[in-house]
Amino acid sequence: MVRHNNQLPDNLPQLQNLIKRDPASYKEEFMQQYNHYLSLLEVFRLNPGQENKSLDELVMFIAQVAQCYVEELVTFPQQLVDLLKTQSTTLDQNMRNSFCRALILLRNKNLIPALDLLELFFQLLRCPDKSLRAFLENHIITDIKNMNAKHKDMKLNSTLQNFMYTMLKDSNPKAAKMSIDIMIELYKKNIWNDTKTVNVIANVGCFSKITKVMVASLKFFLGTDPDEKDPNDSDSDNEPDLKSAILANRVNKKTKKRQKQLANIKKQVTKVKKKKTAVASFNFSAVHLIHNPQGMAENLFKQLQSQNERFEVKLMHLDVISRLIGIHDLFLFSFYPYITRFLQPHQRQVTRVLQFAAQASHELVPGEVIEPILKTIANNFITERNSTDVMAIGLNAVRAICSRCMLAMGEDLLRDLVLYKAYKEKSVMMAARSLITLYREQIPALLHKKDRGRTTEAQAEMAPKQYGASVAHDNVPGAEALLKSAKSVSVKEEDDSDSDSWVDVNESGDEINISDSDSEEESDNEEAGSDVEDEDGDDEEVDDEESDVEDEEDDEDESEQESEEEEEIQVDKSEQAEKSSQNKKKSKATSNGKSVEDVSNADKSVKTLQAKEAAQEIALTRIFTDDDFKRIDAENIKKHVSNARKRPLESEQTEYVKLDDIEMIYKKRRTDKASRLETVMRGREDREKYGYRDKRKNIHCSKTNTEKKKKKNFGMMRVKARSKVKKSFKEKQQSMRKHLLKQKKMK
Known part of the structure; x- marks a missing residue:
């Protein structure tokens, strides 16, 4: 059937719409357009640098309806791919963009393999077209993300990764930079977050001859600090108020819009609650996934010494090297003399250099290696010829380094720095006191006796620090608290053949192993127990009388109270038995020539040993809960606080040193008028009313006219104000005459 007056060949959007509805009926028109496309393509190949709008429209038209005629368009995707591969740089910019968009449409309809298209797009990154490169980068990231949405396609990922690694070594700097950006973005989106990607960036990207690629790779390993939070993620500030929304919806007029708003607020509240209760997930940073951190640190240090880059690039090298040394406990002794050269107060970004020196310190570095850094900081920063801010920053840097490597500080240097605790400026004084607090907790022997403070239980249990010594615990430290939390007193009696019996004491919390071999202790306990029974007889009668009175009120509480009384009596018996046995031991010891203090110390050591044995047994025979x-x-x-004065405990050591820890200066900052007024208003809270106090007993009653005058406008009171002015003698005569005439007329 031949259509007369057919206008479809000239109206491609209408034909596209009709073909998608009924492909079979309009196949003839489509083939006509396809043949026209083939002829235009041959003409375009003769001059690819010239734009051809009709070919552009036909390519997009065929790509839109390609799923309707799959068999007829088998060679269509390959034609575009070959054209872009052979003439990518010579093609017209608009034609190249339209061919790429057509291929993306075909990829979305699964008419071209993903691997072929992605390899082509990676090659097109060499084109000198910034908008095209940005468009292709966005598509590559989105396409790889969609392919790995349900499950990771390991075969496709490994093929693409291998191809991208070759692109990193490409001579074209734009293609290499775009490739590294794509890899970093895919790592951040948890798509290519494997060790292979990290190590390729470490081995190829960080040592690239192209500065932009090298800087991007170094920034990737620096990343952001895990402690820093995005201000947009603060749920507490943006949390919707559900209560006020429900109240407003109840009071206001009921509309569909308000119902939808209330439903959205409820969804937001549930989402915030889920976020708060969700288990925190920890992803290892890229620095942890490096296979050979020692080799990478050494090679980066060689590159730093050999190249002549900008100072900012040098700082990036120092930051990455210091993080590698600190996280992996590496040995790179030549790094410390190199960084010492930059430790001058006038040095640009010297606080960051001090941060890198602290990050590169760890316990396995010998103290002799880091001690020159501390002496350099003390000589260049902590002197009275510098400003107080410089002195405080120097002391903060010393504290940050010593918190990671305690043995680097010498006794003489520490005692000299501690003398700044009485300095006139508060910033220096607080920095010196923080250094004292650090060594009080760790190595108090290096301080003067007056600076050590009271010894805590944790310090008493702590062994002296030695280089390379590691503490291996045979139990869970602090498990003695579970013994104290026992609420019942259980006595386990065994046969005469068994030599041991266990007693749980409620108040003392210690499980004491009483051996039958020690006959003297048992006899003492029995005598003490009989004495306790005689002394507590009256107490039992009183308790019985009280329980009888309570029985009249409630019969159910009788059994519970009696059991509690029996437990208390047993606890008292065991406690007094212990005391009597200890007193007898002390009397025996004094008779043998030993002092009471020695005996008490011996008893304490025995108790701690018994508690440790009991805690070790609990750790081996029981699974601990969260409580x-x-x-x-x-x-x-409690061990850190007991027997100690009030002072802040040292926080746990983190992998990265915060710059705020070094730049933290205790200084009263200047405030603006709004902040000062806020302080004034805050000080006036919970205070009686200030200013004029009227004599009214009831504040709700009206005021006098005299009080009201003070708030009136001056224009209202101007006449009376004039009358108060002192009059002359003549004015007084005139006013008196007027007054007398007025009285005469009234008569």
């Missing part, structure tokens, strides 16, 4: 670990943490904190 148990909370009690253990509380007990460890």
Whole structure:
């Protein structure tokens, strides 16, 4: 059937719409357009640098309806691919963009393999077209993300990764830079977050001869600090108020819009609650996934010494090297003399250099290697010829280095720095006191006796620090708290053949192993127990009388109270038995020539040994719950605080040194008028009313006319104000005459 007056060949959008609805009926028109496309393509190949708008429209038209005629368009994708491969740089910019968009449409319809298209796009990154490169980068990241959305296609990923690694070594700097950006973005999106990607960036990107690629790779390993939070992620500030929304919806007029708003607020509240209760996930940073950190640190240090880059690039090298040394506990002794050269107060970004020196310190570095850095900081920063801010920064840097390598500080240098605790400026004084607090917790022997403070339980249990010594615990530290939390007193009696019996004491919290071999202790306990029974007889009668009175009120509480009384009596008996046995031991020891203090110390050591044995047995025979670990943490904190004055505990050591820890200066900052006014208003809270106090007993009653005058406008009171002015004698005569005439007229 031949259509007369057919206008479809000239109206491609209408034909496209009709073909998608009924492909079979309009196949003839499509083939006509396809043949026209083939003829235009041959003409375009003769002059690819010239734009051909009709070919552009036909390519996009065929790409839109390609899924309707798959068999007829088998060679269509390959034609575009070959054209872009052979003449990518000579093609017209608009024609090249339209061919790429057509290929993306075909890829979305699964008419071209993903691997072929991605390899082509990686090659097109060499084109001198910035908008095209940005467009292709966005598509490559999105396409790879979509391919790995449901499950990771390892075969495709490995093929693409191998191809991209060759692109990193490309001579074209734009293609290499775009490739490294794509890899870093895919790593951040948790798509290519494997060790292979990280190590290729470490081995190829960080040592690239192209400066932009090298800087991008170094920035990748620096990343952002894990402690820093994005201000946009603060849920507490943006959390919707559900209560006020429900109240407003209840009071206001009921509309569909308000119902939708309330539903959205409820969804947001549930999302925020889920976020708060969700388990925190930790992803290892890229620095942890490097296979050979020692080799990488050494090669980066050689590159730093050999190249002549800008100072900012040198700082990036120092930052990455210091993080590698600190996280992996590496040995790179030549790094410390190199960084010492930059430790001058006038040095640009000297606080960051001090941060790198602290990051590169760890316990396995010998103290003799880091001690020159401390002496350089003390000589260049902590002197009275510098400003107080410089002195405080120097002391903060010394504290940051010593917190990671305690043995680097010598006794003489520490005692000299500690003398700044009485300095006139508060910033220097607080920095010196923080250094004292650090060594009080770790190595108090290096301080003067007056600076050591009171010895805590944690310090008493702590062994002296030695280089390379590691502490191996045979139990969970602080598990003694679980013994104290026992609420019942259990006595386990065994046969005469068994030599041991266990007793749990409620108040003392210690499980004491009483051996039958020691006959003297048992006899003492029995005598003390009989004495306790005689002394507590009256107490039992009183308790019985009280329980009888309570029985009249409630019969159910009788059994519970009696059991509690029996437990208390047993605890008292065991405690007094212990005391009597200890007193007898002390009397025997004094008779043998030993002092009471020696005996008490011996008893304490015996108790601690018994508690440790009991805690070790609990750790081996029991699975700890979250509540148990909370009690253990509380007990460890108590050990640090007990017998000590009020002072802040040192925070746990982190992998990275925060710049705020070094730049932190205790200084009263200047405030603007708004902040000062806020302070004034905050000080006026919970205070009686200030200013004029009226004599009214009831504040709700009206005021006098005299009080109201003070708030009136001056224009209202101007006449009376004039009358108060002192009059002359003549004015007084005139006013008196007027007054008398007025009275005469009234008569």
